[in-house]
Amino acid sequence: MDTIKYNSVNSDPNACPKKGVLKQTNRVDLTSRPRLQILSSPVLRSGPVSVAKPSKHLFNSVFDGVAHPNKAALSLKAKPNLKQLWLPPGVSGRIYDSPKTLVAASQAPQASQTRGGGEGPAVKLKNLLSESVKRESKLVTGRLDNGMEYVILPNKLPPKRFEAHLEIHAGSVDEQPDEQGMAHLVEHVTFLGSRKRENLLGTGARANAYTDFHHTVFHVHAPLTGSVGENMIPRVLEALREVAFEPQFLEERIEKERKAVTAEAQMMNTIEYRVDCQLLQFLHAENNLSCRFPIGHMDQVQRWTREQLLKFWGKWYFPANATLYLVGDFERDAKDVVSWVNDCFGRIPAPRVGSPLPSATFSPSDMAASWISKRAEGGSKASSLFTSLMGGGANSGGAGAGGQNTAANAAEGNVATPPLKTKHSVRPPVEHLFGYGSLAPATAVPSQVPISVFRHPLLQQFMLTLFCKLPIQPMTRMGDLRVLLMLRIILSVFQFRINGRYVQADPPFQAISLDVSDSSREGCAVSTLTITAEPSGWAGAVRVAVEESRRVQQHGLTEGELSRYLQAILRDSSQLAGQADKIPSIDTLNFVMEGLSCGHVVMSHRDAHEALLKVAETVTLSDVNALCRSVMAFAAFYGQEEELVQEAAGNPAAFAGLGPTRCTSVVACLPAYVDNEGHSISQGAVSGRGANLNPASGHLDADTIDLEQIKSQMKQQEEQEAKAAPPGARTFDLPSEEIIKALRADGLTVTPPLDIELPSVLLSDKEVAELVLSRRPSFAPVRVGTRSMVHPSTCPNTGVVQRRLANGIYVNYRHTDNEPSGGLIRVLFNGGRLAEKVGAAADGFGAVAVGVRALSESGAVGRWSREQVEMFCVSNLVNCALDSDEENIVLDVHFVVDNGGMKSAFQFLHLFLDQPVWDDHAVTRAKAAFLTGQKLTQKSLERASVERVMSAMLGPDRCFRDPTPEELQALTLDGIKQRLSSLMHTGNMEVEVVGDFDPRQLEEYLLTYLGTVRPQPSPLPITSHPLKFRNPPRPERHQRWHLQDSDERACAYIGGRAPVRWGPINGLAGANHLGVINTSSITPSAIAASLERDAQPLGPLVGSVLPPVGEKAIMTNATRQAVTAARRAHPLFRSVILGLLAEIINSRLFTTVRDTLGLTYDVDFETTMFDRIRYSWFMVHVTSHPSQIEAALNASASVLRDVAAQPISRHELLRAKTTLLTRHDSDLKDNNYWIGLLSHLQNPLVPHKVLDCLRDLKAMYECATVEDVSLLYAQFDLRDDAIFTCVGTSGSKNPLEAATK
């Protein structure tokens, strides 16, 4: 895939403090570890890893929550993650389409149960379940005369913008043995070689492309009108036409992209990626998916000629093999859009069967002659995956292509012309062995599949994955929907029970997750159970997983569990239905694409909700439990298929549909070495897929994987393993037989589950009344400008309301309808890790980080247990996440306004703030998690390299690093508690609320629940870490290091000091307060002095903030000077300009280092944006092959320095402005963004962030000038002895040693 990634920097000046560029500061990245959210509601997000996200982005959060194998390394921002299954809109989350027969049988018990009571209800039910679901009425589909299909769907968000995706139905499975990687290379050459596509940049459009097993997709996101008011839809369509059907295939471009693809392969080849390849290879051992990973073969990629690429292109790129998707706010009738599509694509000639090959002297002008395919069609089987769009799900039985062929060949009577070439006739089939049915050897997988083992020195944890492949069942009828609903409930309950076990487990496991989902990419549905643990604790983890699977399989759910989760899902669905107009086009498009390719009926959110309400009434515990017996069998009774099949034969009604499911493959990913006690050693990156330890995703992202490479790696790795183990380590010896024994768990019987008492409220009316009476909550005066008022009215410019509670809490809120009936509360406490004491002590270094995590893991509040609180939050759709960063402790609470949801959220908040519950076990688990994290850092190429730059820059004992084992050891429960309670109190706290609430009700809850939090007598002053930039000797300033590994990778970082975001410009080198710049006075020592002035505490904001005024061509010098001075005196000045500068530098880095020089696939520049810390730094990150990394580093440094020689042009600035302003506009539809805007508005420690900043944000972008940006740029000292670099390489050969020999 290509990531045309200009905009990776979080350069928004008002971004939420959490969102900054913290990853560069190497804080402990909690999100990358297993993390039991206190109150994650499994209904909203599956799996124990759960970071709260607005439910509006449920689809997104499904994507984000999933461990994209290469996400960390690639930041594939623009790439939709299609592996996630299509979901009927109402049943949000991770749902699976079960085989058809499951549906049929799940109706059977119902019918038989009601038989006694007459035929009436049973027949009614049967009729309801066989009813077709309602298709989205706005969806327009059709086919042009040349066979190209189109799908058009109006979608209001973001307004005046649209998505256009052109999908070519060809991917890596279509490649011949000597074409491995060709689909991807052709994607690169066609996409990047298009001038029209390139010309879209700067209009506010973004374009990208990707290749997977079955598809090549080119996509564009664009505004409806261009900069001169032109209609952008035809323009974008023309660009897509040029990309797909009129490519030039210039030799120069081909060479460039060979390099880019090689770099891409290089950088993505992390250990997580390799684990994914392994999983995919074993999962699909019986078909081509296991040996046609999209990235292909690099030695082949180097060799292909232009003619070979052209041939591939000619074979697959023709109108009837393409589908165009248009989703967006068209502001026109769909008919107009259809006519534009026809105008643009209709004239592309349709190739006929047997037409000639493209000539070797191909040029765009002989287009007409070159639509062809070399192979005669017919005969080969079509994948059942590709059902006709027009036929909808109706012809789902696998005859998809057949029907279409007939349609296209209707003119066959006309013998003279051969029929038009059609969509799938030449595709190689992908056939799966499914995990159900009889045990006959020919038709089924073996009755006890062997354990496939992947062992690697870089793996650190034990990870076992059980797969069960099933056919995709198109979602077309109410009965299908009902099965989805029941499955969702089962998955949620399973996860809830696992969470309970997680807390008690000894030895602890890291994660156990179950996922059931389908994938159009892989053409099947997959159930996955993933178990992750420390190597020494593997057996205990497997036992918990088998036990809980067996408990669900044998005893099913309790009545209480069923009703609670059913209610929660319906409430969630109702909220989603209310947000029907608030789903961004890109999400809608992914949803439609995935849905159609699986043969699902695409439904509107409202219809889906209605339908869900109907089928929910028919769900019974016995039906759910029958489904449990079928779905969970593969995990509960590995190796005991025989008995299960017999059991099902004797009592078919006890099972749903297919009967018991069976394992189709089991993969164990194991560390090669452990320490002498059997624990993991610092020898690995992360375990498995891995990076996010959220194996719940079920499917593998198969994007770009290379099997041959893996094979050679395995060989290398064996060689490596044959070498002596690292010091202090021994081989992790775990024979497959032991895993088999643990999985079979012969003789293990499980007891039925117990129901938990669910509190209906956390605080009774009586308790609340007593609280109010004794604590007498009230509002206190707020400072507005120079005055103080108790109830200042809504700010007319920004819609923000400011309050302060008498116990000290600052409150900013704003009503938005971004998520109808949804809301978000953020509680911020000043002083995150900034407030940790230096050194090892009971309350010493690491206390905040560990404490916050421990609180998060404990999860209990007041008199309620963790399970009760979790259940309460699940039922009331309250979702919380607690985290700390350098400057803040942050608690996010997502809630639903209706049905008491907001009240529930505030009740929880009150108890959390007033009566938190500390738990020694939680502290122990938190420490263990940090220890693991530290090991990971040491052996991750990227993280360890950043660590080195930071240490050289700020000292080895600098703040914000991971606590050492000694520091962790020294921390005690009491010490941590003391440290955190000195921060988490009302005098050090602000609350931001954004959402669709009634302001009066909100104020009432603020008073009742937050106003009654007991204030603490004397807040301790916040400890502040001493921060000092160092001037180390050269070898420490420019470091090189090597990680021994079987694979060759490399990354490099450039860091250095940067100006801070808040502060007047008269601290800047070369600038005076009148806005006059004197560049000759900008010398290294002047820069150093200005950065030192930056580091001084920020004084109060003086005078009133005036809105900026743009400079005009006709303006007297005096006026111009005044306007400039006023703009530069604005508190937002530095933030805005730093954002623009980062945008411009990123654009240059991309064009030069990646596109022109082909030295990298990924490069970016970021600066920290701290609010209170008076230091800032920048960081450039670039990856490449070890042989090219020095060149990539030097090229990146040159780009940074060249800004001085090649000044920023007005055009560049304009483009950066358009990008940032566009992003700002669309982000305003996001509650999270608003929370970031509101943060610190009244915070006395961030005195320059005031309401006027929000008012002027857009105007500040618009008014920025080239001189402004140059002024900020001049503050960066980029000389060799001012910057810090680190190059990390990995591979079996150490280039550093080679150099010295």
Ligand SMILES: [Zn+2]
């Ligand atoms: Zn690519």
